[in-house]
Amino acid sequence: MSTPISSIRNLGPATEAAFARAGIHSAEEVRAMGADAAYLALMRAGTQPHFIGYYVLVMGLQGRPWNDCQGDEKKALRARFDALKAEAAPGPASRLDAELDALGVIPRRS
Known part of the structure; x- marks a missing residue:
C-alpha cells in the first residue's frame, strides 16, 4: 500500500494534486526521486x-519545518532551483514550435 504524498511534512492536498498531474502518486515515489527530480x-x-514551493519540498523530505531554510543553505537551494527552472524551460526553438502549433501552422502529429 502506498503512502499519500500529503503525509510528507509541509505538503498538503494541493501539492498532492500537482504530483498526481505529473504522474506521481505516492510519498514513496517522491522520496525515491528526491526533491530535485520530483520538482522538475x-x-x-x-x-x-x-x-x-521547491524549498518546502526539500525541507519536508528532510522532515524539517518549511521555514527552517535560512542563510547559506537557502542561497544554495536558490541556485539549485534556478538550475532546475532553466532545465525545465523550453528552449527558444521549442517556444517557437509551441506558438506555431497553437496557431495551427505546424500539423499535429497523430
Whole structure:
C-alpha cells in the first residue's frame, strides 16, 4: 500500500494534486526521486515554478519545518532551483514550435 504524498511534512492536498498531474502518486515515489527530480517533474507537468514551493519540498523530505531554510543553505537551494527552472524551460526553438502549433501552422502529429 502506498503512502499519500500529503503525509510528507509541509505538503498538503494541493501539492498532492500537482504530483498526481505529473504522474506521481505516492510519498514513496517522491522520496525515491528526491526533491530535485520530483520538482522538475512538477514543472514539466505544468506547475509554475516557485522557489518557496521547491524549498518546502526539500525541507519536508528532510522532515524539517518549511521555514527552517535560512542563510547559506537557502542561497544554495536558490541556485539549485534556478538550475532546475532553466532545465525545465523550453528552449527558444521549442517556444517557437509551441506558438506555431497553437496557431495551427505546424500539423499535429497523430
